[in-house]
Amino acid sequence: FLQERRTIMSKSNIGALQDLIQIARDSKAFYESAISKVKDPTTKAVYERMATAKGDLINKLSALVSSRGETPATGDTLVGNLRQAYADLRAAMSRNDDAIYTAQLEETEDRLLKYFDQTLAQTSSMEIRAVLEAQLPQVHACHNAMRNLKTSLAA
Numbered sequence: 330f331l332q333e334r335r336t337i338m339s340k341s342n343i344g345a346l347q348d349l350i351q352i353a354r355d356s357k358a359f360y361e362s363a364i365s366k367v368k369d370p371t372t373k374a375v376y377e378r379m380a381t382a383k384g385d386l387i388n389k390l391s392a393l394v395s396s397r398g399e400t401p402a403t404g405d406t407l408v409g410n411l412r413q414a415y416a417d418l419r420a421a422m423s424r425n426d427d428a429i430y431t432a433q434l435e436e437t438e439d440r441l442l443k444y445f446d447q448t449l450a451q452t453s454s455m456e457i458r459a460v461l462e463a464q465l466p467q468v469h470a471c472h473n474a475m476r477n478l479k480t481s482l483a484a
Contacts, residue, residue: 357387372431
């Protein structure tokens with residue numbers, strides 16, 4: 330029974346990591362797409378930094394999943410695709426693409442941070458917890474950078 334419980338807990342942890350990988354992929358793809366659509370060079374630079382940070386996070390989480398004998402998630406999510414399509418539609422009807430994309434990208438940061446915190450709180454694996462805790466400052470920094478950019482563009 331104990332071995333079965335560990336397997337279930339491990340599968341649950343891997344599933345949560347897979348979800349985080351997919352959400353980070355959504356975010357990275359959205360940043361990469363938005364880079365070509367915004368005008369301000371400073372905004373583009375922030376988006377490039379965020380896309381790079383998401384790539385690093387995906388790599389670290391994927392390595393952790395692989396180390397547990399699983400294949401890391403390679404897809405994205407419907408929610409992420411819908412958010413990106415919504416931003417494209419709003420930007421097409423607006424004069425301020427930078428503010429539209431930044432607001433929607435800040436929402437993707439909110440989503441990633443929420444799932445990250447939930448996974449960290451619920452994981453039963455010390456190894457997973459250690460990797461997540463090591464990544465948490467960067468996840469918070471990205472979230473805060475986008476919140477600050479959103480605020481500055483709204484002013």
